[in-house]
Amino acid sequence: MPDRVPIRLDEYESARLELDQLTARDVDRLHALQAQRCLTLLPDRTGWWLKADATVGVLVLDRLRITIAPKFAIPGEQLVSWLSYALGIPVPAPARRWSTGLDGYADLVAAALLEQCEQLLREGLRRDYVSRGSVEPVLRGRLDIAAQATRRYGQLDQLHVRTFDREAAIWDNRVLGSALKTASSLTTSADLARTLHSTAVAFPQASTPTAALRALNRIQYTRLNARYRPAHTWARLLLGGGGVTDLLSDRGATADGLLLRMPSLWEAVVRRLGTEAVRPYGGHAVLAGGGISITVQGDLGNVSAFRPDLLLSLPGHDTSQRMLLPVDAKYKRYDRHGVGAADVHQLLTYSVGYAPRDAPSAVIIHPRPGGYAHRSLHVGGPHGGLGVIDILGIDTHALPEEATRWLGSRLR
Known part of the structure; x- marks a missing residue:
């Protein structure tokens, strides 16, 4: 791999690039990512301005290696724990080679894939x-x-x-061989790249990463290949590259790298946090469906429908009745500034649409590094109270299991 100039950014930060630092192919790829709201590329008279949005990871261009690090929400030492929690797969065992360093979290995902693949080799590849x-x-x-x-x-x-x-030359193994090869090209750690390369030799490979990604979408899990699911999950992140705009969906933008939109990650975290937090108290998540969505009719165009990120069904004071509690995930610094008017309007709509009429309420869950926080907004009007919005800050320095217990004590 040719030497590339390293550029490091935090979320929402900008960097100025010289005109000759981006090739025509780089500009096309960055514009494709800009269309997916991963970053912003603006020209000026003598160069470019590159602004990172709420996307973290590493992007390998022809002449540059751009690293975008999480700015506040989840520290590097906990990122894989929270990512594994959101994806519903086992947390890989920590190792010394897991270091965010100047490489963002690309090395963490590569090391997680490597550990799962090494375990499969020890157990014997499926044939x-x-x-x-x-x-x-x-x-x-x-x-x-x-x-x-x-x-x-x-x-x-x-x-x-x-x-x-x-x-062993089946798709269960081929996709992992392709993912290991992709991972070895993303890391700058010589030891990790060497181990990834030597492990990839033991796996058959697909013809192209795109073919491997298509195969991943077709794989059905049974008792015969269920043990492959964690490795395939990490492989999907790596093979999706710069096209990852939702947690595990490829929207077609092509670029060598590993990018993850933090709002999508946080929404996945909140969905699992809320579901597991209320389970000990008889609560459960209500599955998404058009039948219980809030709908808007009569406007120009089609009927629109929207619903919160998570809708919880909780036992009421009368055990024969249940109540709905809307929960929305906000990837915002609500530990440092107040809730915006747009979010207040949104949550009030949810509370009126789902919560009991005599006690309209809704919940916002946001990341708060370094401690938990809970405050309540009481919204009133000329004729009395309109609703209560609870603002819950989750300590992302803690382990997800600890956060689940704390959230359950608040939602109970």
């Missing part, structure tokens, strides 16, 4: 029957009649056959 065509002197497997007639013209000295042998 399955693979169909292959070959020419043999004796019949083995099934005779390929069409190939025999069109290529050998009826001669039987060589037989075109299709065999079915148990091999």
Whole structure:
């Protein structure tokens, strides 16, 4: 890999680039990411201004290596714990090579993939029957009649056959080989890159990363390959590259790198936090569906519907009845400034649409490094109270399990 000039940014920070630091291909890729609201690229008379949005990770361009680090929400030493929690996969065991350093968190994800792949190698890679065509002197497997007639013209000295042998060259393993190869090109740690490369040799590979990503979308998990799910989850992040705009969805922007939108990560964290926090008290999450969404009709265009990030069903004072509590995830510094009017309006709408009429309420959950926080907004009008909005700050320096217990004590 050619030497690239390292550039380090925090979320929402800007950096000025010289005109010759970006190739035409780089500009196209950055504009594609800008369309997905991952970053902003603006020209000036003598160069470019690159502004990071709420996206973190590493982006490898032709002449630059851009690292965007989390600014406030989740520190590097806890990022993999929270990412694993949001994805619902086991947290990899910590290792010395896990260091955010100047590489953002790309090395963390690469190391997590490496650990899962090493575990699969120790257990033995899964094998399955693979169909292959070959020419043999004796019949083995099934005779390929069409190939025999069109290529050998009826001669039987060589037989075109299709065999079915148990091999490791199946898609469960191919996608991991491609992901390991991709990861080795993203890390600047020589030791980690060397280990990734040597491990990749033990796995078959797909023809292209795009083919591997398509295969990941087709893989169905059973008891035979369930142990592959954590490794595949890390592989999906790496193979998605700069196209990751939701937690695990590829929107088509192509660039070498590993980018993750922090608001999407926080929404996934809050959905699992809230669901697990109320489970011991008889609560559960209400699945998304158009039947319980708030709808807007009568405007120009189609009917629109919206709902909070999480809707919880909780037992009421009367055990025979239940109440709905809308919860919204906000990736904002509500530990440092007040709640904006737009968010107040949004949460009031949720409380009126879902919460009991005699006690309209809603919850905002935001990241707060270094401690928990709870405050309540009481919204009133000329005819009395309109609703209560609880603002809950989750300590992202803590482990997710501890945050779950604290949140449960507040939502109870």
